[in-house]
Amino acid sequence: MSDDQSPAVTIASIAAAAGVSVPTVSRVLNGRSDVAPQTRQRVEQLLRDHGYQRRGGRPRGRARLVDLVFNDLDSPWAVEIIRGVEDAAHAAGVGTVVTAIHRRASAARAWLDNLAARASDGVILVTSDLDPDLHSELRSLHVPAVVVDPAGVPALDVPTIGATNWAGGLSATEHLTGLGHRRIGFVAGIPTLWSSRARLDGYRAGLETAGLPFDPELVVEGDFGYESGARAAHRLLGLAEPPTAVFAANDQMALGVYEGVRRSGMRVPDDVSVVGFDDLPEGRWSSPPLTTVHQPLAEMGGLAARTVLRMVDGETIESPRLELSTRLVVRDSTAPTQLRPVSRVGS
C-alpha cells in the first residue's frame, strides 16, 4: 500500500487547488507578466500554504537582470562597485538595476515589489546592515543573493565578498616604519565595523614587526568622515610628542587629516606623512596625491556579479566568504623622516 503521509506537493496539485491550469502556476513561479493579479495572489498563497519546493534547479532561461542594492548612493564606494558589477553583468548580456533603499523599510518593500514584477534573476546587496527578514523574503521569491561588504559586517548565510583589511592595515604601517617613522598616529573608523577592527589590528601588527610600542594616545577614533579626520589630526598634532606620520582608516579621513595639517600651518608630506585606505579618485586627485591602500572595489563588484549569475544557473557556491587582496599604492603623501628638517624653511 502507498502511504499518503507526504502527498508530494507538485505544481499540478497547486493548480487543482487554485482551479487553474498547470502552466499558470508555472508562470506565477517564474514571475511572468501574463497572470491576472488576483490569480497570482491566490496561487502564491497556496504555494506558501502547501510549502511548495522547486524540483530541479531554476528554469534554464538565461538571466536578464540583476539587482544591485545600496543603502545610500552617496557613499564614495558606490560608483566603483557599480562599475565592477555593470561590467561583468554587461559582458554576460545582463542588465544592472541600481537601487538605494536609505535604510527605510518602505523603500525596501517598494523595491521588492518592483523586483518581483520584473522577475529579477539575482541580487547583490552592498547594504550590510540589512533588515534580516528581507533575506527570507528574497528566499521565498527564489532569487539568489550575494553580499558585497567593504564595511565588514559579520556574514549572513549568503556568499559574501570582502577585502583583506588586516593585511592592508599592516602594509600601510610597514610602509611608514620603512620610511623611518617611529611615532605613527592612527585615525580609526567606526569601532563596531569589523573592517575598522581589522585595520587597527593590522596597524598594531605593523608596529610590532618594527619593534615599536603601541601607544594608545596615538589612536584617535573617527567616523569615516572628512571632518573627523581633520579633528583627529588637530588632536594628534597637539600632543606633547606629536606623530610624524598618520595612517587613516579610510581616504575621506585621510583627506581630513590633510586639512587638519594645513590648518596647523604644516605641510604634507614635509611635516607629516599621510596614508589612507580605499584608493578612491578623491585621493588620486588630492594635493599631494595620496599614498593609500587600494581596495579592489570594482573587482569585488565584478566577482559578486559573476557569482550571482552562477547561482542563477543553479550552481551552488562553496565558500561562504571571499576576500580579495588589498595592495599599497605609494604616491606623494609619504616621505622619509630624515628629510623633514631640510624641507622646512625656517628654524
Add this chain to the structure above:
Amino acid sequence: MSDDQSPAVTIASIAAAAGVSVPTVSRVLNGRSDVAPQTRQRVEQLLRDHGYQRRGGRPRGRARLVDLVFNDLDSPWAVEIIRGVEDAAHAAGVGTVVTAIHRRASAARAWLDNLAARASDGVILVTSDLDPDLHSELRSLHVPAVVVDPAGVPALDVPTIGATNWAGGLSATEHLTGLGHRRIGFVAGIPTLWSSRARLDGYRAGLETAGLPFDPELVVEGDFGYESGARAAHRLLGLAEPPTAVFAANDQMALGVYEGVRRSGMRVPDDVSVVGFDDLPEGRWSSPPLTTVHQPLAEMGGLAARTVLRMVDGETIESPRLELSTRLVVRDSTAPTQLRPVSRVGS
C-alpha cells in the same frame, strides 16, 4: 470607391504576413517573453518593412523600468546623476537600469537587445556623443528618450537637460573680481564642447563687467583632466606677470591647479585663489575646500527621470532644451588680494 493606396498597416496584416496570430504580434510589440526568438525576429522584420505605426498611445500599464546609459562610469558626474535618477524613479515605483557602453557599437547593440527583451519603458542618455542611428533604433522600439547633457553637445531632437554654463562662468569670475583680483587665469576645457565655450564666454563677460581687459595669455587650454590643470597652473605661474587667481572650467582641473601651485612652492589661497566648476565631492574634501560653481547634477537626473516617465504616460514634452541654474559655492580656496603680502612668511 475606396482608394487602396494606403492599405492601413495593422497588427492583423502583419500577423497574416508572418503566419502567426494577432496576439503574438502584440506580444512582440510589447516585449513580452513568451514568443520564440525566431518568431520574434520575423515579426520585428515585418513590422519594420511595412512601417507599422502604433494607433493610440502606448499600453496603459505603469512603467516598471527606465534605462540610464553612460559612455563611461568613471566620469566623476556619474554617481550624482545616478542618485538623481534613481531617487525620482524609485519614488514612482520604477527601477533604474544602469549601463555603460564605452563608445563601442557592440556594447550598444548588446544593451539594446537586453532592453528590448525586458521591455524597458524609457531611456535617459548621459552619453552625449552618441551613435546617431541608436536614436532611430530606439524610436523603432517606441521607447521614449531624454538626454542629460552636462557636457553641452548640440541638442538632438529629443528633450535635453543641461545647466547654465555661461551664468556659472560669469558668477565665478565676478566672485574673483569682487575679491580684488585683477589678473585672473582661466583653464579652459575641450574647446569642441559647448559647455567649455559657454564657461569661457562667461569668464570674459565677468572680466568686462569689472572693466578688466581680456588677456589671451591668461587662458590656457586643458582637457578637463587633473594633469592638464597642473600643467596649466605651471604655465600661468611662470608668466612675467602671473595671475593672482585661477578659474578652472571643472573641478578636476581646479584640483590639478592646486597641485601645480603646490609644486611651485606656493599655497592656495594665500598665493593663488582657485575656483572650480561642478562641485563634486572631490572638491568638498580637498584641502583647502574648493570654491566652485555648483552644477545640480542630481536635480538634472531627477528631472530627466520625471520627464521620461511623463513621456511613457503619453505626454508630449514642449520645450526641447531645459537648463537648470548653477550657483557659486564659496569655500576656502579663494581670498582677497589684499591679504596676500601679509600671509607670506618671507620677502
Add this chain to the structure above:
DNA sequence: TTGTATGCGTTATCAA
C-alpha cells in the same frame, strides 16, 4: 465597430 492587449488553456517539448 475596429484595433489592440490580457488572461489562460492546449499542445509540444524538455530534463531528470
Add this chain to the structure above:
DNA sequence: TTGATAACGCATACAA
C-alpha cells in the same frame, strides 16, 4: 514516465 517550461491561439476585455 513525470514534473515543469515554452510557444502560441482562443476568448474576451478595453480603448478610440
